[in-house]
Amino acid sequence: MKMQNFKYEGSGLNRFFGPLEAKIMEILWTTPLEMTIKDVQQKLDKAKVINFNTVMTVMNRLVDKGILQKKLVVRSFMYKPVVTRDEFMETQSKELTFDLIEEFGSLAVTHMVDALDKVDPELLDKLEQQIKQLKKDR
Amino acid sequence: MKMQNFKYEGSGLNRFFGPLEAKIMEILWTTPLEMTIKDVQQKLDKAKVINFNTVMTVMNRLVDKGILQKKLVVRSFMYKPVVTRDEFMETQSKELTFDLIEEFGSLAVTHMVDALDKVDPELLDKLEQQIKQLKKDR
DNA sequence: TCCTTACACTACAAATTGTAGTTGGGGGTA
DNA sequence: TACCCCCAACTACAATTTGTAGTGTAAGGA
Structure with a gap:
C-alpha cells in the first residue's frame, strides 16, 4: 500500500488520491462502520449521482492497491480501509x-x-x- | 513551470521527472552551454542509443511545460533550462x-x-x- | 537541381483515473 | 417452479502522462 506521489495541487486526501478516490476514502474514513458499495455511493454528492459500477470499479482498484479490504458478508461485500x-x-x-x-x-x-x-x-x-x-x- | 508531483520512488531528478526527462535535465544542467537535440542525444547512454525524434519530443514537451527554453541559432535550436x-x-x-x-x-x-x-x-x-x-x- | 539535416506532425503503447455498459449467478418472490 | 432483481465480475473507453518512433517538410549546401 505504497503511495506513489505527493501532489503539489489540492489539499488533504487529494494530495494522494484522484478526486473520486479521495471522496471515497473520505467517506470510508469518516464512517466508523464497514460499508457496501451502495452505502458509499449514496453518501457521495447527492447532486450528481455517480454510477454504481463507477464506484465499484474505483473501490476495487483501491482494494487491489492494498488501501481497502473487502469481506463478503451474506450477499454483498463490506469495505473498509486497511489502516485508519x-x-x-x-x-x-x-x-x-x-x-x-x-x-x-x-x-x-x-x-x-x-x-x-x-x-x-x-x-x-x-x-x-x-x-x-x-x-x-x- | 509548476511541477505536479513529488514521487516517493527514485531519487534526485527522478522524483520530479520521468526517467528519460530526468536524464535529459541532468545533461542540460551539468553542461554549462546551450545544447542542440543532437548534443543531448549523443550524451545519453551510448550503450543504448535513443532515437533523435524521441529526444526531440521529450525536450519539446519540457519546453511546453516551461522547464526548457529553445532559441533558433542558425539552422538548429539551442536548448537550455529556464532556471538553474x-x-x-x-x-x-x-x-x-x-x-x-x-x-x-x-x-x-x-x-x-x-x-x-x-x-x-x-x-x-x-x-x-x-x-x-x-x-x-x- | 538534388540531397542532407533538423524540425514538425502524427501516432501508438503502457499506466493511471474516471466512467459506465454487459453479463452472469444466486436468492427471494409470485 | 419460474422469474426477476441485485450485485459482483468483466470489459471497454476516454483523458492524461511519458516513452517511443515513423513520416512529412523546408531550408541550405553540394
Whole structure:
C-alpha cells in the first residue's frame, strides 16, 4: 500500500488520491462502520449521482492497491480501509519528511523555520523542544 | 513551470521527472552551454542509443511545460533550462516544505527531528540556530 | 537541381483515473 | 417452479502522462 506521489495541487486526501478516490476514502474514513458499495455511493454528492459500477470499479482498484479490504458478508461485500486515517497520515508524513530531508538536506532546513513561522508559529516551539529532548537523550 | 508531483520512488531528478526527462535535465544542467537535440542525444547512454525524434519530443514537451527554453541559432535550436539547477532545487524544496507543514503540521514536526538525526545530525544544529535567529529578529 | 539535416506532425503503447455498459449467478418472490 | 432483481465480475473507453518512433517538410549546401 505504497503511495506513489505527493501532489503539489489540492489539499488533504487529494494530495494522494484522484478526486473520486479521495471522496471515497473520505467517506470510508469518516464512517466508523464497514460499508457496501451502495452505502458509499449514496453518501457521495447527492447532486450528481455517480454510477454504481463507477464506484465499484474505483473501490476495487483501491482494494487491489492494498488501501481497502473487502469481506463478503451474506450477499454483498463490506469495505473498509486497511489502516485508519491517523495511521495513514502518520505513515505519509513520516515518509515525506524523510524523503524531503534526504533529497534536500540543508535546503529543506532553511525553509522549514520559515514555513513553520508562516503556517503555525507554535510549532516552532514544539520543534525546539524536540531538538532539546533528543540532545538530552544522547 | 509548476511541477505536479513529488514521487516517493527514485531519487534526485527522478522524483520530479520521468526517467528519460530526468536524464535529459541532468545533461542540460551539468553542461554549462546551450545544447542542440543532437548534443543531448549523443550524451545519453551510448550503450543504448535513443532515437533523435524521441529526444526531440521529450525536450519539446519540457519546453511546453516551461522547464526548457529553445532559441533558433542558425539552422538548429539551442536548448537550455529556464532556471538553474540550484534555483530549481530551491523552488522545489521551498514548495514541498511548505506543503508538508501545511498538510501535516505537528505530525511533520514530530518526524522532522528524527529524520534529521538519521540523515545528517549536523542539520539539527543548523535548525536550532535558525530558530534562535528567527526569535531574535522579532 | 538534388540531397542532407533538423524540425514538425502524427501516432501508438503502457499506466493511471474516471466512467459506465454487459453479463452472469444466486436468492427471494409470485 | 419460474422469474426477476441485485450485485459482483468483466470489459471497454476516454483523458492524461511519458516513452517511443515513423513520416512529412523546408531550408541550405553540394
